[in-house]
Amino acid sequence: MISLKGVNARAGAFSLTDITFDVPRGAYGVVIGPAGAGKTTLLETISGVVRATSGRIELGGDDLTHAPPEARRIGIVYQHAYLFPHLTVGQNVAYGAADGAMASDVSARFGVDVLGDRAVESLSGGERQLVAIARALARRPEVLLLDEPFSALDPRTRNVARRVLRTIYFERRFTVLQVTHDFAEAGLLGDVAIVLDRGRVVQRGDPEEVFRKPASPYIADFLGAENVFAGVARPIRAEGPDWVAGDAQELIQHAVAFTTGALAFYALGDVVPGPTHAVIRAEEVSLSAEPSMSSLQNQFRGTIQEIVPAGALARVTVDASGTPIVAAVTARSVRELKLQVGGEVVVGFKATAVHLC
Amino acid sequence: MAAPGISVLESTPPPAPRRASAVTRAIATVAVAVVSSLFLLFIVAPVAGLVVAGGGRGLSSLSADSELRDSLLLTAVTATIATLIGVVGATPIAYVLARRSFRGRAVLSAVMDLPLVIPHPVAGIALLLVLGRGSPVGGALYAAGLRVASSPVGIVCAMLFVSAPLYVSAARETFARVDARYEWVARTLGDDAWRAFRRVTLPLSARGLVAAGVVMWARAVSEFGAIVILTYNPKVASVLSYDRFTSFGLSEALPVAAVLVLFALIPLAALRALRGGTA
């Protein structure tokens, strides 16, 4: 497990302030944050190559704040493979391995055993990264630190690498902390998400929670939430919309009316009345030709401004009373609903999907 | 007026690239070529002249001229010893200067450069004051039987003092060019600092360090002013060539000088071989 308490560190232009979080043993942690946030510095501080100036770092239950890197039983994989140029692939993988059998086993699983005698510079970028991951795993670390290891890989290699890594992870159940830019990946992989900005932890928790309930509009925006609105919130309690009979009491207790521009919709939350932000993930927004009588309390007519295909999904921007709302729908739905720019459509989302921050 | 839907930015043609007129460019190119050629000539001509004037005689006299042979041997041996001491002693300093930032780093860096700035006879005097028989350290060495001034030890000291800074700055450059992350990765793979240095940093910087050593050796071989203060006899090649000039004149000094130039081709060739490998 990884446990940081009040850790401060500085490396060149990057500094970390009062970092506190836990990644339980065997869990998969993800670190997300904008460029310059200090994510790499965080990994390097945990690994011990950057000295923590204060605070406590526990790995596997032991206080290793002042332990040298070689005593921390960690592995680190950077975005750049950093394979030792003067050694062959085989020698790289076996560098820190306790025995040759372990090294060849890991090599085989990543498919790099065939590269054994090759020189490092003759490998492609993807091959190098696979070797780097194999090298780190050959040593059987208890904690694996990954700094966007897949971002430079082509999709096919990325999938292979991810798959093998996850298989080994599930087998050995070491603790992982991965820096990633890919939020989908973070959502899929992670048990714990840590949001880092300007050297501080600004939010931590379950990835799903973090994505759906970012602690601030800034984080929401950074995490790629398409619908972030500034407006005014007003608790309304029972003066609600036509709550369907049978709705839970708490829906009524925490009902809030949020107004932004000419648009007003309902949300749930305990907020102080006044200016605030509303965040709605595009995946929570649905489109239909006609308003439906479902539990969606928020439904508005609007005009389609833009349709951006993105693989299997499409992002449709709808102008509802002057406020653009982005919905993520399948490409199939676009076809079935015959959506096109300029057409009319009904956009809707649940009150529970609105996060106020 | 831009067409609707097209922004003003898109409809403006890109600015024409700024270029000097063809004439100006031609003049500039010619000027640079002329200056560079003159400079090259300035460096090459004296050396070539020396070799042409005395090379033949110098080389052929080597077999008969035992004083010259002994002097060349002494020069090579003392320079090599000085270089070995320098490499062993200064490599850690170069490494620390390249890797660690600490208070006083700028000061240490400046101190290591000092001998380059000191005039050579002054350097010799400074060494005499510290290592001569009349000084505490020198006196103790002398009592223990180690004579510094007036011995080959003095030659090594003078060479070491004036040429070590060249090694430090070249070695530092070499280490700086090896990304520290290679060492860090090695650390996470179980190496302590020494092992990581030995297994990763050293192999990756070996070529550069050897080149730095060659530069140091070449500088040591050519030193005169500091050496002559400490040790006049036995004579290194530079002192001998001056002695021959003073005693016999140019005609006798030329062959010695020419042989020295040819002698100096050795480190140059070594450097070429090393650098060519990395290119």
Add this chain to the structure above:
Amino acid sequence: MIPVVADTLLLFIAASLARPIQPVLDGFAARTGAVVMRESGASLEHVRKITELHRVPDVLLLADADVIPRLLVPAYTRWYADFARNRMVVAYTSRSRHASEITAANWMDIVRRSDVEVGRCDPNLAPVGYRTLLMFQLAQRYYRRGGLAADLYGHAPARNMRPNAAELAALLAAGELDYIYDYQSVAESNGFHFIPLPDAVNLGDPARAAEYAAVSITVRGGTRGTRATVKGQPILYGLTVPDSAPHRALAEKFLQYLRSPGVVRALRAAHVDMLDRPIVHGTGAPAELRGGGAGN
């Protein structure tokens, strides 16, 4: 605005003269407004500069007057003048080993002790070097000890040799050597202690020229592979103004200044044993020299 260019005077000076003559040079510069430049070194260094590098000074002051007729006449100059005397001494400092024991009677034993470092100049480069060797031979005769010269020579080894008198003195001052064979003027101007040697030994008395001539040594000749024989001679400093001196008039003014009573007094106080009248050899010397200064 046209800058006023001061006249310059270039002197090549024997190393042993460098110290005492500096105030004289400064005084001359102050008087005439000329820029005075001096180069100091062993006599042979100066000769090579003239004959090989074709660098001609305005005034040449050497520790061995004999070098001038040997190597520079007639190609570079037709006259020279002896202007000062000197003596060989054994110089030391209070830090020297056995400094408290050494006397005029036992110096030759002290310097042969195994725990002392004795230095001398290179006889192939500097007059004081070969004069030292000549002095060894004179000492052997005077003290009537067979093999003394070889012994003294053996105890002043090559490693303790230096190319000129000033560097040798520097080594003594630094404590690197215990005893050196050098000129009395150098010993005095450096503040060293010294053992005066008998006139029959110290090469300092012009009246004993015949005695001195009884000994000789061989040194390297002018060309490689040759040897030259040098006979004992009284130590006389010589000066000349080369034929092609760039500032002849100023040089002759300097010589006048050098012979003026105040300067002679000052130089004697600085331990340069100036002759009452310079002894001129050859033809073409300036009138002031030939007429002799107002000597005393």
